[in-house]
Amino acid sequence: MDALRERIAAELVAARERSNLLTALDDRDLTSQVSPLMSPLVWDLAHVGNYEELWLLRAAAGVEPLRPEIDGLYDAFEHPRATRPTLPLLPPDEARAYIGTVRNMVLDSLKDLREDRLFLYEMVIQHEHQHDETMLATHQLRKEPSGLTEPSADGLVPVVPYRPETFIPGGPFTMGTDDPQTYDNERPAHVVDVPPFFIDTVPVSNADYMAFIEDGGYDQERWWDPRGWAWRKDKDAKAPAFWFREGVWLRRRFGDVEAVPPDQPVQHVSWYEADAYARWAGKRLPTEAEWEKAARWDETEQRSRVYPWGDTYAPDKANLGQQRLQPAKTGSFPDGASPSGVRQLLGDVWEWTSTDFHGYPGFQVKPYKEYSLVFFGPDYKVLRGGSWATDPVAARGTFRNWDYPIRRQIFAGFRCARSA
Template identity: 35%
Template structure:
């Protein structure tokens, strides 16, 4: 039941790519300006394309207390560029509307007073059309600023714009996650967009890939803008281990359910057991028993459960319980990165246009497969600072304030932008989170 679409901002479509545009090798000011303006345009255009299937009524829906309406995501990412790039750097820039700074600021106390998250669903005004005009206004001002950057300020302003692009990419995934939950909360179970036609693929058998362990280096050391919690690069000591060749499938998780996994306290950590009982978890989020079989809600609407696709929308507690039931464990994030470091960062990510996990395909290379895309993979690592971590005093990249009560996920999902799925990318979620596109990859000691 598709909705009447909201027109996307004008501009060329963004083609799927395996990696973001690299900076120009020459490094001349004009080449850098062109590279920066192209990256900015592609990121902003992608967000506009993601809301194009939505009607104006869809843009206001907020079904989660800690979620946000799509209209807020559109305006908030625009506010970020206005407050972080234009107001401090563009001489003579006139703020689009000072009231927007209170309406669309970040939902934490770093930027002064902000609206409580549940109030966001009440923002019928400004209208969707006004928000799109806001985006057009800021887009034009940023592109003009990039074109006029004096050479001596190019590095500073470039870092600010790139930080805004990273921030925008992050919100593209959140936007789709929030839309999916909102549509699932609707009794009509509407579709976000028609499904892509894909050829069937044979089941990918589970294999195990051994790693000898030893001293390995993990983390980022490049100077490009990004999240501070991925630095510094440092050495860790790993014991020999093996990593599963592909994620756990829906069919394998169904065996856990049929064996009474949700009713066996011995499989669960204490907090997980309490959460499962309090929330009445009996299956992954979006699974429904209909007409004598399991179906799953997707951004394409309801569909029969495919036993060969990766299980998705499970919490960390569920992932840990499944691993215990299977006699395995979740990987440490350093183990995951050590294996992923030699793999290409390609997979079913946002740019492919397929917004649901796909069954694994062996591409003729040595596993593991599907490390990037399809589902974020829970690790057993708590989200903590790396040795030598120093918070970056930057509005968008500082993550030290989140380093409690969260677990690390790796690899990206089917709604993660390509340039945010790398071997060093660390994402973090509460252990009860199920709305994110999260799945399971097992590990074991050698």
């Protein structure tokens, strides 16, 4: 148990270090709202602490509430993002003091850690990392330079030649997981029979997407889902979010302007844009089951892996954890390929699938319906794989993300598939 306590403590600290870095701003920047799509950063900061208090102090340790009067302020389901600036939120200093008190009490409570409550600790760690990615999306929406720094990505990852697409044989495979430390929407493991298909070996690149634009892809209704065409006209969308053209294609990334690198996976595209590109290319978006089979299924061993490359996380096999503040080049991480040879399935960009978000057969709520159940239905599309901004704790091969098909501020791209 000592090793388990040390691991949980270290992961809690690592998540908080990232949160602190992303909120190391003056009070004006923390309390202002850069877009109605996102919360003020000070809301995210106090929210992660309130969530931690609810689950690790009250639920896991049986501690009396510290600040019950603020629970409603930081309930993500009670107040949509657009209205959160109007709430009497804790000011930055008070928010930091509150979450610091919560964290100290949680670390002290680890001496009484029970294995039957381990899921709650794993859930809170993942929750904070997920909010760190949300906070990065907020930084991306800011017009002024964010001050975020990064090492140069050039030359750090070798790019190895690859074939354009990979054939995945038809047949059954095990989708999902029975791991009790995963989220409810990932469970239970179940067998799905998938017809044979082809899938792109790497995500669609910026250069690929530029070809779609240059061919008039945004001006031809025939490529678009009717709802997507209405969205494109309403928003006057002509390129991925944050792109603009001044002779060459440029993009704004964390407030700085740079040339769009042609050899990176495209990101900040909506599901409608991804779907239109796939139609233009004579393909389609993969179903969620196709994506997971390409990512996890080992045909030789007749089993599903935890990660494309195996059952143990390896930091040198994927672009995860905010180590680079952008996608790696397409064709990177050949050693991180799945058994079928598909690359960059984890990290770089979240990948849109054609599937609506729903529960698996035998789905059971754990620990609360507002995490997954209330989102099931045709309004949300599933994304898989994680982005460069996703922490490894939330980037296993079964992890499911979801969002509205109009969303572009998230670090999302896609790859295409076609039926065999």
